[in-house]
Amino acid sequence: MDADFAEFVAAKQNGLLRYAMLLTGGDPHTAADLAQETFLRLGRRWRVVRDVEHQDAYARRTMTRLWWSRSKRDRREVLLAEPEERATSDADPAWTSDLWAALQLLPPRQRAVLVLRYYEDCSEKEIAEILACRPGTVKSQASRGMASLRRLMGVAGDGEPVVRRLVDGATDSAVEDERAGGRSAHE
Amino acid sequence: MSDLEGQLRAFLHEGEVPVPDVPDLVDRVAGAQRRHRRRRVAGVVAAACLIAAAGIAGTVLRGGDSTPQPATPGPSCAGVTLRTAGVSTVAGAAGPTLALVLGSGTGGDARCPIGPGTRIEIGTGADALSTTIPHGITPVRLRPGRDALLQLTWTTWCGDGPPQVRMTFSTGETTTLDLPAETETPPCATASDPAPLRFVALRTADVMSGGRPGPG
Numbered sequence: 001m002d003a004d005f006a007e008f009v010a011a012k013q014n015g016l017l018r019y020a021m022l023l024t025g026g027d028p029h030t031a032a033d034l035a036q037e038t039f040l041r042l043g044r045r046w047r048v049v050r051d052v053e054h055q056d057a058y059a060r061r062t063m064t065r066l067w068w069s070r071s072k073r074d075r076r077e078v079l080l081a082e083p084e085e086r087a088t089s090d091a092d093p094a095w096t097s098d099l100w101a102a103l104q105l106l107p108p109r110q111r112a113v114l115v116l117r118y119y120e121d122c123s124e125k126e127i128a129e130i131l132a133c134r135p136g137t138v139k140s141q142a143s144r145g146m147a148s149l150r151r152l153m154g155v156a157g158d159g160e161p162v163v164r165r166l167v168d169g170a171t172d173s174a175v176e177d178e179r180a181g182g183r184s185a186h187e
Numbered sequence: 188m189s190d191l192e193g194q195l196r197a198f199l200h201e202g203e204v205p206v207p208d209v210p211d212l213v214d215r216v217a218g219a220q221r222r223h224r225r226r227r228v229a230g231v232v233a234a235a236c237l238i239a240a241a242g243i244a245g246t247v248l249r250g251g252d253s254t255p256q257p258a259t260p261g262p263s264c265a266g267v268t269l270r271t272a273g274v275s276t277v278a279g280a281a282g283p284t285l286a287l288v289l290g291s292g293t294g295g296d297a298r299c300p301i302g303p304g305t306r307i308e309i310g311t312g313a314d315a316l317s318t319t320i321p322h323g324i325t326p327v328r329l330r331p332g333r334d335a336l337l338q339l340t341w342t343t344w345c346g347d348g349p350p351q352v353r354m355t356f357s358t359g360e361t362t363t364l365d366l367p368a369e370t371e372t373p374p375c376a377t378a379s380d381p382a383p384l385r386f387v388a389l390r391t392a393d394v395m396s397g398g399r400p401g402p403g
Contacts, residue, residue: 001217009213018206022199028207035209039216040223099198118192119199146191155191 005046009039012059019060022115023067025104034070038063057120061130064112068131071108102152110145113138262298264356267291267329269364272352274341274371282342283373284387285309287352289337289362291329301335302326302389304357309341309384310350316341316384327391338387345375 016038020031041062042049052058103111116122116130124142128135149155209215267289275284289301302324308317318339327335344350349366356362366372376383 001213001220006213006217009216013209013212014206017209017212018204021204021206026205028205032207032209032212036212036215036219039212040219043216043220044223097198097202099194100202100204103195103198114195115199118196149195150191153191 001043002046004050005043008042008046008050008055012056013039015056016059016063019063019115019119020067022103022119023064023108023112025106025108025111026100034063034067037066041066060120061116064116065130065132068109068112068133071112098153099149102149105152106145106148110141110148113141114145114149117142262300262358264299264301264358264360264362267299267301267356267360267362269352269354269362270334272364272366272370274366274373282340285339285341285352285384287337287339287354287364288392289329289335289354291331291333299329300326300357301329301337302357306355307337307339307384307386308353308355309344310346312346314344314346314350316344318382318384318386320386320389324386324389327389329391334392335389336392337389340385340387341373341383342380343374343376343383344372348372 013035016035017031020034020038021028024030024034038059042059049055049058103114106114112131113127116127117124122130124135124138127138127142131138268291270288270290272285272287275286287307291299301320303320303322303326305320306317307319308315310316320337329335349368349370349372351363351365353361353363373383
């Protein structure tokens with residue numbers, strides 16, 4: 001590994017690991033894997049990346065693209081059991097805010113679109129270009145994601161926020177319904 | 188922008204998100220890079236083996252030579268030209284001699300084989316004569332600064348005037364030269380000669396500065 005690339009990895013790893021946590025919905029193992037895969041991808045193009053003006057944004061977009069591809073692959077393989085198990089075990093202690101808890105409940109693709117929209121301030125067209133998908137897909141994913149967030153946060157005015165019950169430790173049918181709804185929207 | 192959108196933006200940028208501690212991430216990336224390189228090298232080797240195997244299998248299936256054909260383009264004689272020609276009419280035991288000088292331009296292909304299989308034709312139509320450099324002759328390969336001298340016996344010519352000489356290389360390319368009008372051609376023999384044009388010799392000739400090897 002080039003010395004300057006090693007320095008780059010060391011300098012950027014915390015920022016990218018945090019971003020990976022946002023994308024993965026708080027899964028530390030997947031986030032670490034995603035960060036490693038992202039650095040590997042960047043390393044292959046290091047001669048180009050080295051001279052990129054906004055390296056952080058470039059790296060985040062590379063990571064989001066990888067996460068999007070991985071989500072599509074996982075969706076095809078119908079690997080739904082693992083995220084559900086993770087949501088009820090590893091992630092619960094880390095739910096320090098309602099919004100973070102709600103984000104973790106979103107399907108991966110909705111979360112990726114919202115992160116690009118509100119973290120990177122990308123337009124729908126830009127997001128579609130980054131993720132190599134149709135603008136219509138971005139629009140629908142963003143719309144569903146925000147609707148789910150409103151419902152989870154209780155902003156829609158239909159009762160107690162679902163995430164509040166999760167943060168409080170309750171696991172009732174409404175939470176299960178939300179998770180099931182997230183999975184169906186994910187598809 | 189709604190409150191929720193504002194909250195989401197603020198959380199994504201500044202919110203407290205637990206960051207996993209991965210102290211060995213640099214080492215993990217370095218290790219992954221090494222594995223990736225090894226896989227890539229192995230993939231290239233495997234692909235090369237597959238291509239070679241497919242080539243051998245294809246040749247065997249065709250029932251031909253089992254030597255795989257080279258992947259690189261074959262030699263080209265496009266840059267080789269007939270520079271000059273001359274006829275020595277001092278009759279010896281074998282008759283008049285036609286000497287042909289071949290040269291290669293600076294862009295010529297040094298792999299162009301001039302040797303067995305190269306065909307020499309004189310004239311066209313019913314009076315045309317031809318011969319081929321026989322097997323067993325060591326081919327010569329031209330390079331800039333080196334010419335080739337080809338000698339043939341030419342015992343009879345019944346055509347009109349000095350004809351055109353055409354050489355066809357084993358690569359399929361040709362070069363032609365019109366013999367000068369003052370060229371003294373052999374007489375038209377009444378008795379039919381079974382081989383009025385015969386190969387004699389082929390050799391290379393270094394081109395001296397300002398001069399060329401003579402046809403004699």
